[in-house]
Amino acid sequence: MADKLKEAARAVRSKVKEVADKARAQVQDVKADTTDNPVEKLSEKAKAAVDRTKAKIHQIDSDAAASRAKK
Numbered sequence: 001m002a003d004k005l006k007e008a009a010r011a012v013r014s015k016v017k018e019v020a021d022k023a024r025a026q027v028q029d030v031k032a033d034t035t036d037n038p039v040e041k042l043s044e045k046a047k048a049a050v051d052r053t054k055a056k057i058h059q060i061d062s063d064a065a066a067s068r069a070k071k
Contacts, residue, residue, distance in 0.1 A: 007069035014062035021055035024048075 025048040032044035 004069045004071075007065045011062045011065035011069060014058045014065060018055045018058035018062060021051045021058060025051035025055065 028044045028048035028051065032041045032048065035041050035044070
């Protein structure tokens with residue numbers, strides 16, 4: 001039972017991190033779209049890509065933990 005609760009908590013933590021990374025990526029996309037500096041634009045797009053990748057990793061971790069919690 002304790003293992004299921006730990007996995008459920010891990011799933012929630014990962015989901016929160018996923019949402020935060022997606023939000024951060026959206027903000028960086030807006031920054032990239034509103035700047036006139038090409039270097040800053042490239043930098044913000046790269047940061048957004050990293051955050052989207054991190055969000056995907058957190059999504060996979062959350063799904064796996066939720067699956068383990070259901071067993």
